[in-house]
Amino acid sequence: MLTITRATRIVVDESTERDGDLVLREGMVSAGRPAGSTETVIAGDQDETLDASGCVVTPGLVNAHHHLLQSAFRTLPGTRGVAMKDWLPTMAAAYARAGVDAELAHAAASVGVAEGLLCGVTTVADHHLTWPGGSDTGGSDTSGVAIATATADAARFLGGRLVFVRGSARDDPQEAALSAEAIVQALLPRTADGMLQLAVGPAGVHSDSRETFELLAGIAAKYGLRRRTQANEQVDVVIALERYGKRPIDLLEDWGWLEPGVTLAHLCDVTEDEIRRLAASGITATHAPGCDLPMGWGIAPVAALRTADITVGLGTSGGGSNDAGHLLADARLAMQVAPLVGPPISAREALGMATAGSAVGLGRPELGTLRPGSAADLCLWDVSGVADAGVADPVAGLLWANPGRRPKHVVVAGRVVVRDYQLVNADERELVARLGNRVPRVPTL
Numbered sequence: 001m002l003t004i005t006r007a008t009r010i011v012v013d014e015s016t017e018r019d020g021d022l023v024l025r026e027g028m029v030s031a032g033r034p035a036g037s038t039e040t041v042i043a044g045d046q047d048e049t050l051d052a053s054g055c056v057v058t059p060g061l062v063n064a065h066h067h068l069l070q071s072a073f074r075t076l077p078g079t080r081g082v083a084m085k086d087w088l089p090t091m092a093a094a095y096a097r098a099g100v101d102a103e104l105a106h107a108a109a110s111v112g113v114a115e116g117l118l119c120g121v122t123t124v125a126d127h128h129l130t131w132p133g134g135s136d137t138g139g140s141d142t143s144g145v146a147i148a149t150a151t152a153d154a155a156r157f158l159g160g161r162l163v164f165v166r167g168s169a170r171d172d173p174q175e176a177a178l179s180a181e182a183i184v185q186a187l188l189p190r191t192a193d194g195m196l197q198l199a200v201g202p203a204g205v206h207s208d209s210r211e212t213f214e215l216l217a218g219i220a221a222k223y224g225l226r227r228r229t230q231a232n233e234q235v236d237v238v239i240a241l242e243r244y245g246k247r248p249i250d251l252l253e254d255w256g257w258l259e260p261g262v263t264l265a266h267l268c269d270v271t272e273d274e275i276r277r278l279a280a281s282g283i284t285a286t287h288a289p290g291c292d293l294p295m296g297w298g299i300a301p302v303a304a305l306r307t308a309d310i311t312v313g314l315g316t317s318g319g320g321s322n323d324a325g326h327l328l329a330d331a332r333l334a335m336q337v338a339p340l341v342g343p344p345i346s347a348r349e350a351l352g353m354a355t356a357g358s359a360v361g362l363g364r365p366e367l368g369t370l371r372p373g374s375a376a377d378l379c380l381w382d383v384s385g386v387a388d389a390g391v392a393d394p395v396a397g398l399l400w401a402n403p404g405r406r407p408k409h410v411v412v413a414g415r416v417v418v419r420d421y422q423l424v425n426a427d428e429r430e431l432v433a434r435l436g437n438r439v440p441r442v443p444t445l
């Protein structure tokens with residue numbers, strides 16, 4: 001049993017907050033004791049109490065859209081301020097130089113998951129798009145099982161939850177489907193405890209064919225997996241119109257991907273009519289402003305999507321476009337840019353997107369809230385320093401004040417995985433060194 005005591009505020013979900021304590025048992029939130037209770041918990045050697053004095057407690061953040069491999073390729077020369085058609089070959093050349101294999105996937109995922117945990121991300125969805133047999137790298141190992149397994153191992157070792165999305169980016173459709181099925185068969189037995197989830201996802205209609213979408217949908221149906229893709233980044237709309245004479249939403253509808261269980265990331269350039277159709281279809285969305293803005297793709301109309309009753313989660317996307325995996329910073333960015341494309345969104349709404357909104361899109365209602373019975377994934381954010389002084393509303397201040405803040409403690413499935421701002425299960429410097437040895441820094445001067 002783990003007890004969180006004396007919290008300044010506990011954010012249960014987007015519309016419920018309370019003071020007091022929180023009790024975690026067997027990996028779940030149990031009924032909390034009332035505010036002001038100071039009784040000491042004594043129930044066995046394994047029991048622990050975390051003092052949350054001066055802290056806001058939130059559900060663990062859920063990063064619904066990341067590309068963990070790109071954590072090895074941040075601020076790469078030639079990838080900033082360039083068009084997607086120039087970004088892609090520069091990234092592909094870097095992948096080819098490094099050689100994408102299980103060792104690199106493990107080193108990059110270790111860094112990406114660790115960074116996430118240190119920033120309060122307890123669940124990350126890794127949309128893995130780069131395969132040795134795929135066109136990005138020109139290799140020959142097409143099963144991808146070793147890469148998926150290495151990524152899953154990295155997250156499990158650190159204590160974070162992973163959603164591994166077998167993506168595709170211009171892969172041969174049949175090979176992508178065979179690989180996806182091989183990965184599912186290899187890793188499905190490891191998903192029972194909720195620490196690993198599997199999904200499938202072509203990169204988008206701009207990169208993958210109808211056949212890839214249909215084959216991966218078939219695997220999702222066969223094994224009960226969620227489907228994820230990217231849509232309506234500005235470049236996606238341009239290429240879809242050029243190649244098919246249709247907009248991406250029309251193509252996704254034709255190809256059977258406007259259905260419940262599908263999550264669409266980005267959605268920058270959507271019309272009012274498209275928002276209505278998306279809402280009617282039952283899809284969910286992932287907002288990724290930390291990628292969309294630097295790439296020049298525009299700003300998704302989040303308030304309009306939410307008003308239309310589309311569940312919106314939040315993702316960082318990868319290090320190739322967003323050099324950080326700091327989801328709370330991107331929730332702040334989402335608030336800052338929302339008024340440029342419609343009504344503002346509040347801090348509670350932004351936090352709700354980064355927690356329950358993302359979790360609903362992953363089909364994981366037990367994540368992203370701290371209701372009794374929810375998974376015991378949470379963050380303790382110390383709001384007692386000077387950067388938070390003068391804040392009237394601790395939840396609004398959590399997002400608006402102190403940009404770049406990190407949580408003091410992070411708990412996943414009832415286990416402390418970040419304590420006093422440090423990883424519990426790994427040495428941060430060793431993870432950095434391992435990636436640095438595998439991918440030497442590109443000289444820039």
Ligand SMILES: [Zn+2]
Pocket residue numbers: 065230265288291317318
């Ligand atoms: Zn993306």
